[in-house]
Amino acid sequence: MINVFTLEQGRLSGRALQDDELLADAPEREPVWVDLEAPTPQEKAWVARRFGLVIPDDIVDDDLEESARFYEEDNGELHIRSDFLIDDDETPRNVRVAFILHRRVLFSVHEEDLPVFRLLRLRARRIPALIEDAKDVLLKLYDADAEYSADALEGIYVALEKVSARVLKQEVSDQTASEVLAAVAREEDLNGRIRRNVMDTRRAVSFMMRSRMLNAEQFEEARQILRDIDSLDSHTAFLFDKINFLMDATVGFININQNKIIKIFSVASVALLPPTLIASIYGMNFRAMPELDWSLGYPFALALMAASVAAPFLYFRRKGWLR
Template identity: 50%
Template structure:
């Protein structure tokens, strides 16, 4: 067999196996459909509950067999089967594999992907599109699921959470704006994150803080201003956006256009960052009381170090978050995109950020102090352990010498004529006596040293 045939043989074998499994899946789907076709007219004529239950049981049996077969296939093979099936058959198979289907979705083509998740629970869990328009001074929230929902809507804010390529496409065509993929917002250069495109649309890529009990991280968000309409695109829900929606819905006149919404999002982000710093203050205060006690065990020191590391991580992320917000606001102020009232709001937010800088710097210093104090407590515990081992080695040194003598032939010669139980009992008593003398002697000299140190301290005082 040639080298090329050897290389292609595994791929051909894989495809052959996938085709066999595809035929099996099609056979099961065909049988299931055949049962439905046979039972449906009987149900219309007889309206029998027993017949309906029997049909449902047969359907469940085919579903179980299909589910079991699909579970044993690798994701690549399942993706191949999904792409090869007809649309209605594809949806039946998708219902059986959609739990934990991320590896399969990563392989599927965009068209098949859109078709599968467009109306499924998978999309509903992650993808949310919401438009907000002004109504009597309040923001009215409108959930968008299809292009027809945008007819007659004049929003000032369109919020997209994990939008698919298809959704970004029809929203972009409706408003004549290019919406980026939220999963690729990783640019670090300011020129790539804050710019005005050829159509005059303002693009900002900012990080917003997500601080929960489980984790703390920065989530990138794309913000686009186009004709006083703000578009926000991100991968997940964020507390700052929930807060902004609640305020805008309940306070009349709170916002009037997309720029107001943008500035209020940044203001809410700074406020959220300040709350995160307050939590860090509270955590470090608790840790500080624990560190500055008279004694800290190694287990407690481990927990303290973990808490300090977590506080340092949150503080660092918060500092980066407000720095990113400052860069975005500076870009808006320099570009003269805002009205006089909005300029005043932007400068007020920048002053709030400057006040947070002092807090983050103070927290870094406090974290370093607590880290050093915890390291010192660990070193003290280690010194105590070394001291105990040293004392034990001094105590047992003469005992080891006597034990070594007891094991020599000379000891037998010295104790010749003395019964060995008496000789070795005397040796053991001598070892215990010498060890006790060494222990109490060391303890006595240690007390004398401490007393002399106290007396010297009193004299110097």
């Protein structure tokens, strides 16, 4: 799918091209941003015919070398490949996006619809003079990406507060511990993806500043984006520490529950050792067997075995080891 965005009265206006429009050579107005989501060969052919830009098939592959992620062609064409976060409830992930700044038009290629792109489209339609050229579109995308990462961090704070209430304010059963570990693992994965996302955004914005493609106002905006990203580093570090604490606390409760089970077996084995010894002695083949020579032999043996079981349990109870 191709979305073509133009500037109309200071606002970004976009529409999706239909299949019959791909046969035409040009849209009605010169665009500032052409967004390609999972482009087909026909859509790539339209871009090549209309703008003279050939989009490779492996442009969003994850196995590209690091040196191929940020570079500038001899003709001034700028190539940037960045990862954008999708904070999905089921599977949070980072999606690779390829940007090409070609003849004052920004081309973006990605395989999935991204929340950051939707956020920018909504803002650009409502706020006049937010975007003036293609470089503004790229900067506003990175600005929205940093804000989206901050919102995702706030979501982690809320989720960890709920986990903390379950771990620290009630007795943790094995079922609760397993649910807590699953929730903590998800938040840890999301926190790591956010950290990776802001690191990649920092690199991309720094590359734009070094390439001297920005004017004075855009350069200052890029510096502000970097400051916003730097402010997120302390939050991700704190969340990592909090996640590790909750993980250790949950594992500690699991160990306590296991120790309770082991304690039961330990108490039972110690308590049953004396009657086992008595039964073994009475089962030996003596010349004068008590159960034959003494009429109270069997009752006495049974009473002695019961007393030998009760004595350790009374002692353990007095010590508080049965609680």
